[in-house]
Amino acid sequence: MAAGEGHRLHRLGLVVNMVGGLRNLIFPLIAIAFGTSTLDFGYLLLVGIAILFIGFTLFFSWLAWTRFRYIIGVEEIRIESGILNRNARSIPFERIQDVSIEQKLIPRLLGLGEVKFETGGGEGDEGTLAYVSTEEGERLRELVRDRKEGAVATPAPEIANNDDGTADIRRFEPEAEPLFAMDTQRIFTFGLFEFSLVIFAVLFGVAQQFEFILPFNLYDIGAWIGIVEDSGIDIDAISWGARIFGAMAALASLIAIGIATGLLRTFLREYGFRLDRTPKGFRRRRGLTTLTDVVMPAHRVQAAIVQTGFFRRRWGWHALKFVSLAQDSKEEGSHVVAPFAQRPEIDPIMKEAAITPETLDIGFRRLDWRWWFDQWALLLPFALLPIVGLLIFTDVGARAALILLLPVIAALFVWLSWRHCKKALDENQLYFREGWWSPKLTIAPQVKIQSIEISQGPIARLRGLAEMEFGIAGGALSIGGIPVGEANAIRQRLLDEIVKVDFADVNRG
Amino acid sequence: MTDCAGFTPTAPLAIEEMDVNYKGFGAINCLVSAIQQRHISNMDEATETEELTRLHPDHVKVTRIVASLFMLVLIIPAIIAETAAYLNQESGPPNGVFIIPVLLIAAFFVLFMPWRRYIHRGFHMSADRIRIVRGYLFRSDTIVPFGRIQHIDVDQGPIQRRYDLATLTVHTAGNHNSTVSLPGLLHEDAIAMREEIRAHIKRDAI
Numbered sequence: 001m002a003a004g005e006g007h008r009l010h011r012l013g014l015v016v017n018m019v020g021g022l023r024n025l026i027f028p029l030i031a032i033a034f035g036t037s038t039l040d041f042g043y044l045l046l047v048g049i050a051i052l053f054i055g056f057t058l059f060f061s062w063l064a065w066t067r068f069r070y071i072i073g074v075e076e077i078r079i080e081s082g083i084l085n086r087n088a089r090s091i092p093f094e095r096i097q098d099v100s101i102e103q104k105l106i107p108r109l110l111g112l113g114e115v116k117f118e119t120g121g122g123e124g125d126e127g128t129l130a131y132v133s134t135e136e137g138e139r140l141r142e143l144v145r146d147r148k149e150g151a152v153a154t155p156a157p158e159i160a161n162n163d164d165g166t167a168d169i170r171r172f173e174p175e176a177e178p179l180f181a182m183d184t185q186r187i188f189t190f191g192l193f194e195f196s197l198v199i200f201a202v203l204f205g206v207a208q209q210f211e212f213i214l215p216f217n218l219y220d221i222g223a224w225i226g227i228v229e230d231s232g233i234d235i236d237a238i239s240w241g242a243r244i245f246g247a248m249a250a251l252a253s254l255i256a257i258g259i260a261t262g263l264l265r266t267f268l269r270e271y272g273f274r275l276d277r278t279p280k281g282f283r284r285r286r287g288l289t290t291l292t293d294v295v296m297p298a299h300r301v302q303a304a305i306v307q308t309g310f311f312r313r314r315w316g317w318h319a320l321k322f323v324s325l326a327q328d329s330k331e332e333g334s335h336v337v338a339p340f341a342q343r344p345e346i347d348p349i350m351k352e353a354a355i356t357p358e359t360l361d362i363g364f365r366r367l368d369w370r371w372w373f374d375q376w377a378l379l380l381p382f383a384l385l386p387i388v389g390l391l392i393f394t395d396v397g398a399r400a401a402l403i404l405l406l407p408v409i410a411a412l413f414v415w416l417s418w419r420h421c422k423k424a425l426d427e428n429q430l431y432f433r434e435g436w437w438s439p440k441l442t443i444a445p446q447v448k449i450q451s452i453e454i455s456q457g458p459i460a461r462l463r464g465l466a467e468m469e470f471g472i473a474g475g476a477l478s479i480g481g482i483p484v485g486e487a488n489a490i491r492q493r494l495l496d497e498i499v500k501v502d503f504a505d506v507n508r509g
Numbered sequence: 510m511t512d513c514a515g516f517t518p519t520a521p522l523a524i525e526e527m528d529v530n531y532k533g534f535g536a537i538n539c540l541v542s543a544i545q546q547r548h549i550s551n552m553d554e555a556t557e558t559e560e561l562t563r564l565h566p567d568h569v570k571v572t573r574i575v576a577s578l579f580m581l582v583l584i585i586p587a588i589i590a591e592t593a594a595y596l597n598q599e600s601g602p603p604n605g606v607f608i609i610p611v612l613l614i615a616a617f618f619v620l621f622m623p624w625r626r627y628i629h630r631g632f633h634m635s636a637d638r639i640r641i642v643r644g645y646l647f648r649s650d651t652i653v654p655f656g657r658i659q660h661i662d663v664d665q666g667p668i669q670r671r672y673d674l675a676t677l678t679v680h681t682a683g684n685h686n687s688t689v690s691l692p693g694l695l696h697e698d699a700i701a702m703r704e705e706i707r708a709h710i711k712r713d714a715i
Contacts, residue, residue, distance in 0.1 A: 076707055086665040090703055092710045095659050119659040119680075126660060126680075325682060450657040450683030455649040471657075471683020478685070495652060499637040502656040502710070503682065 006071035006080070012110045013131035014061050019106050021057035025050065070129060072143065077117065079127055091127050093147040094504050095119045101137040113137040117144070179282070179349055180338045182273040190270065190340040191263035193312045197254070199261045275337055277352055282322070282337060296335055299507055300325045301353040302473045303444040305334060306346060310437050320346045322353060323475035325507060334475060355443055358431050364422035371481030372418040374459050376411055383407050423479055425490065428497075430470070432479055442477055444470065446497045447506050454487050561631030561642055567672040568693025572623035574668050580615040587611035632691055634702060637709065639679065641691055653689055655709040657681050662690075663699045675699040679706070 029050060036042035063083050071078040077096075079089045098118040107113060115137045117127035132140070182190070238246075271288035281297035303323040312318075320338040338346055347357040358364075387403045416436040424431040430444045451471035460466060466487045467480040482490070587607045595603040630643040638654045662678040669675060669692075677699045678690040694702070 082664075084667045086670070088663045089660060090662075090707055091660040092707055094710055119682075450681040451651060451653040451686040451689065453649055453651040453686055455644075455647065457648075458646050461648065469685050471653075471681050471686040473682035474684060476685045491652065495638060495654060499654045499656055503659070 006069035006078070007136075009065060009068055009070075009129060010112055010132050010136070011065075012112055013107075014058065014065060015110065016107050016112065016131055017061040018054060018058055021054065021061075025053055072140075075147075077127065077144075079129070089127060091117055091119060093144055094502075096144050096148065099141040099144050101134070101141065103134070107131050115140055176276070178274045179277045179352065180273075180275040180341060180345060182270060182340065186340065187266055187270050187273070188263065190317075191266035192259060193309065193317065193340075194262035194266045195255075195258045196261045196265065197258050199257060270339060273339065275349070282335075282352070284335065284337060294335065296322065296324055298353050301355070302448045303442055303475055303477070304350050304353065304355045305475075306441040306443075308439050312340075313439065316342050318343060318346055320349055323472060325473045350443070355445060356429060358424070358441065358443065362424045362426060362431060364424045364431065364433060366418070367421050367423065367479065367481035368463070368465055368483065369418050369481075370463050371460070371465050372414050372421075374463065376407075376414045378459070379410070380407055383410070421481075423482075425493075430477075430494070432477060442475075444472060444477060446494050447501045448472065449494060449498055450503075452491045452494060454484070454491060456484070561633050561640075563631055564627060564691075564693030565672075565674055565695055565698075566627075567674055569623050569627045571668050571672055571674060571693070572626065573619050576619045576623060577615070580619055583611050584615060627693075630693075634705070639689075639691075639702075639706070641689060651686060651689055653679055653681055653686070655706050657683075658706060658710065661703045661706055663696075663703055665696060673697075677702055 029046060032049060033042070033046055036045050060083075064081070067081065067083055067086075069080045071080070075094070076090050076092045079087075079091070081087050081089075096117050096119055100116045100118065101113045102116065103113045110131075111134055112131035113134050114131055115129040119126045129137075129140075268288045270286050272291075273286040274284070276283045276285075277298075278295065281295050281300070283293070283295045285291065285293050301322045301324050305321040305323065306318050307321065308318045317340055318338075319336060319340060321334040321336050323334045338349055343357075350357050383406055387406075390403070417434075420434060420436040420439060422433045428446055430442075430446060430449070432442045432444075434440055449470050450473060453469040453471075454466050455469060456466045464484050465481055466484045467478055468482055468487050468490065469476075469478040590607040591603055591605065594606065598604075625645055626643070629645045629648075630641075632642070633640045637656065638652050640650070640652045642648075642650045659680045659682055661680070662676075664676040664678065665674070666676075673696050674692070675694055675696040676690055676692040677694055678688055680688050
């Protein structure tokens with residue numbers, strides 16, 4: 001490109017980079033200081049290395065600075081960078097969700113800021129200008145806002161401003177009925193299903209950490225028996241009846257502890273659970289000690305997940321999660337909107353997010369069983385080889401043949417997993433059920449799919465089967481064991497729906 | 510060629526390429542076409558019928574140069590070991606116990622793999638979507654609608670620049686396939702493709 005086209009970053013950014021480099025230099029310099037303290041010219045060496053390093057940092061950040069340009073186009077921002085590897089990134093204004101200006105301490109002292117253009121792309125790092133002057137940052141933010149509004153008709157404000165200054169009447173109204181809430185009794189029932197023995201893992205972990213202060217070896221059963229005998233009990237003298245009773249008591253206490261842990265954890269997390277439908281979106285409040293209050297815009301919902309468990313399914317308990325363009329919290333992709341509810345309670349919540357619950361006539365179909373069989377068969381040699389080795393080279397004898405049950409059990413699990421995997425497709429949505437121990441149903445609106453990949457490994461190719469992987473913002477959906485022809489037909493059909501609507505329109509409020 | 514259309518439209522192109530340039534790979538050629546023949550018979554219901562575009566031929570050179578740079582890590586120690594062994598042995602020519610296996614491995618990764626990757630990679634850009642097909646043993650066929658593209662990169666590495674090639678990368682909001690890249694395009698083609706996609710995003714939004 002011609003020199004001079006576009007804008008450069010602020011020169012003082014070099015100073016910020018240098019200071020950042022200095023911070024990395026502290027520990028190596030201390031190490032060198034120790035290493036050279038016996039030498040006469042040690043300090044001279046130290047200063048020399050520091051100057052050399054700073055010089056290098058400055059030189060390379062200067063080089064990067066000279067090769068960095070950002071260009072404000074009519075429809076896009078273009079960022080060109082790279083010393084050897086040249087990168088030219090084009091970010092259409094239409095896609096920019098948010099322009100953030102971040103000012104850390106040192107840039108703030110110099111009147112600089114880091115401008116980030118957020119587009120909702122999958123990896124987070126979208127477009128960063130480090131550093132420009134604060135005025136330039138404000139100018140860019142205004143500019144993006146203007147260009148976006150120029151291209152898009154401004155959506156009507158959700159709450160009209162009145163002339164007399166009372167901005168929001170609704171604020172003074174009593175809070176409306178929640179979309180979903182859980183009372184104490186519900187949370188108690190929920191807690192019973194959240195049976196957890198995690199406490200033992202924690203205790204064991206703690207004991208392992210502080211083993212050195214324990215008076216005996218944790219793994220020495222003899223020592224444990226010793227403790228019992230020290231308190232005046234002779235283990236050999238205990239009758240079988242008492243032993244069985246003891247074992248039962250131990251089991252019962254284990255179960256009791258598991259239930260108590262589940263109850264405690266559930267109450268801490270879910271106490272006062274309440275989901276509201278506000279003009280801004282879904283608002284979820286919950287928690288006993290740490291109360292959280294999350295708002296998720298309804299149009300950002302990308303898919304719904306209905307999850308249940310092996311036992312709770314018998315009583316009709318399900319959890320509803322929304323997969324969302326997780327702008328609010330980067331670590332949590334899907335938001336729980338109803339952790340423990342019956343289907344009649346869940347379906348209306350789903351409808352609020354413009355997702356239609358599945359119906360009976362939707363036609364769920366199983367996938368090709370050979371896809372599952374091949375996976376099992378591939379693992380078989382790895383399981384059989386050690387068994388054969390044991391049988392031949394050791395004298396464990398016929399008892400070892402019991403290990404042969406393992407592949408049989410594995411086959412049972414594979415079969416169960418195949419039986420519970422089903423897909424369905426209607427005009428607007430994609431449905432996928434999976435899992436037999438904790439069954440899960442994913443409902444994805446077709447227009448919210450970002451990309452479709454069909455992939456095949458060598459064995460699948462001989463079978464004529466393929467896996468379809470759908471790119472969903474904030475979640476993943478892949479369905480294996482579909483005949484190639486059908487996969488192509490499904491993709492064709494979905495794409496024709498998808499291309500009709502632009503991303504910005506799908507995810508606009 | 511139409512009967513091969515579908516999931517692996519690169520297949521017929523691939524066999525042609527081998528006939529013309531790589532007669533030495535006759536045995537592999539037969540194997541490939543045998544597997545593909547079987548594969549094609551499964552393809553009756555396939556619906557994607559458009560022709561795929563190959564990458565620029567110079568892309569093979571670029572990937573070969575990159576691969577040989579990596580192979581130097583193996584070759585240089587092998588030469589040293591070979592020399593040391595030669596100096597220590599009493600008579601005779603160098604026996605090649607180090608250098609021959611390493612050269613075979615290098616030949617596989619430098620000569621064979623870039624070529625095989627190249628012949629199985631193709632793309633197609635239609636009015637509203639881009640399709641990228643790649644892989645031989647493990648195949649993938651990805652379509653990204655323009656309406657779902659967040660932003661677009663055109664990258665050029667130092668070796669690519671020598672051949673005036675570039676890599677086009679499109680980013681989506683999906684967690685899977687959040688970046689889909691297409692190397693081995695002429696730089697001006699990559700720029701033109703970028704402009705076309707960008708224009709489409711703009712047009713959609715109005």
